[in-house]
Amino acid sequence: MTTILVPETPRKPGRSPSPYAARTQRTSLGRKVRDNLTGHAFLIGAVLCFVVFSWYPMVRGIVMSFQRTRRGETTWVGWDNYSRILADPSFWPAWQNTIYFTLLALVLGYAVPFFVAILLNEFRHAKGYLRILVYLPVMLPPASALYLFKFYAYDPSEAGLFNAILKALHLPTSQWMQSPEMTMPAMVLASTWMNMGGAVLIYLASLQNIPGELYEAAELDGAGIWKRIRHVTIPQTRLILALLAMIQIVATMQLFIEPLILANGAGAEDSATSVAYLIYQHGFFQNDLNGAAALGVIMLVVLAGFSAAYLRLSAKQD
8 A cells, every 4th residue: 555645734924833832932921920020029119118218208398398387287388498498597507517527527437448448458367357346336326326425435524535545645635525626526536437337348348359460560560558559459449439439428418316416416506507407406396397398408409419410520530
């Protein structure tokens, strides 16, 4: 019996796939949908936190800055709150104190963590212990650390830690927080001690990524430690330095807890009044929530303008 082979008809374009291929495609699609749903489920929690605790208060504060609420009645007053805040005699001194604190923090609080990180990076032994020692103040509650400075280190009597050190060195003692001239430097010193641990760890991670060959080449060329820092370390960590500089300025411009605890708010002769503390005064002492909102919007605009200008300059340099 002769068998006749019939040639297979080629599949036409657009013809439906086989049941196995369709089932495989549906399974793959279902897996992708489940994976995306899981990712979005985790993302929704973070988005809700931002909406409830960040975005909504920001928008609500901007709206309140154009309103006035009295006896439960809210009316739109336009720019009146801003005019009233600008006429406040404490407005410009608060900005001066805030800018002064920020500049001092850049000189001390920004430079010290970098050089501490360079010093720790040179150690060959007990690195873990030294890192824990440097990071320990960050783990303390800020209020506890500041009260430690207030009642132990900044005690104006000779029993205070810093005054005892000055007396041992035969130097004149200081009144610290009771002195208008020493209020800001004292707050910068306490703030630097509290917050430098995180910056030191970031700098250490950046320093360990610098190729050792660069330092070896610099040493062969006769470069000392300062030249190696200037020509190798700083250029190699430039991006981290720029990022932390912007974070430092934005954070120090929001100075609040240091004057609240160390200087009892305003300090001697209003030498510690900051913009953030002035917002607190308007909102909780004067019951002027609309004025506090207007002052908060002014600070928001200033910080946003600085951040935008800084990023633009950084992009041009790159």
